[in-house]
Amino acid sequence: MKKLVSVKDAIQLINDGDTLLVGGFGLSGSPLTIIDEIAASDKKDLTVVSNNLGEEGRGLGKLLVAGNLKGAKGSYFTTNRDAVKAWSKGELEIELIPQGTLAEAIRCGGAGIAGFYTKTAAGTKLAEGKEERIFDGEAYILEKAIKGDVALIKALKADTLGNLIYDKTARNFNPVMATAAKVVIAEVDEIVEAGSFAPEDVVTPHIYVDYIVMNRYIKKGGRYVESV
Template identity: 45%
Template structure:
């Protein structure tokens, strides 16, 4: 059975220097209470893997503003000027990755794949330093998987075994991230008894979830 813990106890599982995946798309589907608690804790030198850098006052952007990340791996940062400033001033290493490639790197890391081939990025800056493999006269980039120490996920409902349901577009990166990390912590709006969720509509099985915290 998955363990339900407090927000404060959840933050104790994230330490300086960790690689952290955070669900959300422009902060939609981001575990905001966990983010707020990490801002308060002041954990630092983290590597962030996220779709984007949030907003200055919302999502992971609140941690960006506190300079809690030494490296950010994301698809775009255009909604957060502070992230752009830190990148341009050399304060934070920011690696921009095509969105589909990022999602597949996370999935590959979660499911034990050694990598995958994609034509996305051929002929652009994306291909620099990567292996190019030709198959049937077409060039592909070999993209390697990403792995995290901790995944911070947001769900609409969870049962006490950690089975998760997301609400609409809040799913976004949460589902693939939940399967990836060594430790998966889920902030959820509601925790219900085992059997209360229709098994036909469970998006993430509880085997991937280590801890639950009660959110909104």
Template identity: 45%
Template sequence: MTTVATGKVVASAAEAVGDIGDGALLAVGGFGLCGIPTASIAALRDQGAGGLTVVSNNCGIDDAGLGLLLANGQIATMVASYVGENKTFEQLFLSGELDVELVPQGTLAERLRAGGAGVPAFYTPAGAGTLVAEGKETRAFGGVEHLLEHAIVADFALVRAWKGDPLGNLVYRRTARNFNPLVAAAGRVTIAEVEELVGVGELDGDHVHTPGVFVQRVFQAPPAEKRIERRTVASR
């Protein structure tokens, strides 16, 4: 058997995020508290890089997910599609301490997908005729106004997967798949934390969601706390 040395496996989250510098543009996977790279976020909080621009579906909650970086004053600009679960976010935005770009969720997903696919920009009808359209090029297709939206290519991408191998191939589990594959492809340097690191050849190629060509660093993360973002119960 031939051993393949890739240099992609790192020992810890701290090592994986160690070179993220001030002012970096980050894309971060997850949806709410599902599939978020908890270990990488915590390590980045401890590492202390500031002035970050973060692209993610949302900014977590006050004491979890990207909310940790927000509370620590490390995020300068947030690009997201939903921000309704974070009181710290609200306070920083209203006080002018945080720049915010709200993007329709489908547009945000496509901007990340385009970045990973090497497509520099695309037209979409989402947001036409609204505040989202301010300052953007428009063009009509079939009599419908469309906005020109630019792709997102991040300096670093942080994702969490169910399984991964030393080559960086990743498999996500159920709804934790969400934004992670898009984010993984959109990063110049993609850091993947995995629940289980398996040997090369153990993943079924037909089941791989993110091919290793998109991933530069991978590490096995400790189990993450399974939290409920908003608990809803039926009345009796």
């Protein structure tokens, strides 16, 4: 399969200072194998756009511990105490974005839309410094699209062209992130022959996907366990 690369080669596509779009809701749908490889590298000053920053020492939390990060943009960091500590010591820049605004900003980033007006957060602290405009008597704020240098996403299976399907609620931010970065690397559990998916079932068409990496994690008792 043309797009399949080793995880070592895959992370060579990431440069210091890059903005990474990283899929996942907590650890579910998060590309854990690629994250491990970044944590073991000397990549630095990365900004991660992801709903959370994993958990303490798990998933994206590893990048914080390893010192790869300059900043994080997402909706919920409270559950990772390392992130709270790093932020209060001034070691991590955090931009807090409502979850729906985050998803829509990435969708726009992939769809050629520069920005959008949303009523979410209008009139709140999170609207400070943002343009407010009234449409049909209701206040909306201007949010800019979000794009990444590299998207790191997690899918259940890829076919040999790179079409992707996802596992249950592990889909979350992955399909929109697949559209919004210059380079898209998908970590998958399995690669099957093109034609194995019914066209109706393909969630991410292959043109969005540049590289495929095999997942080293397996699930046991419904939880993630590293296999090597």
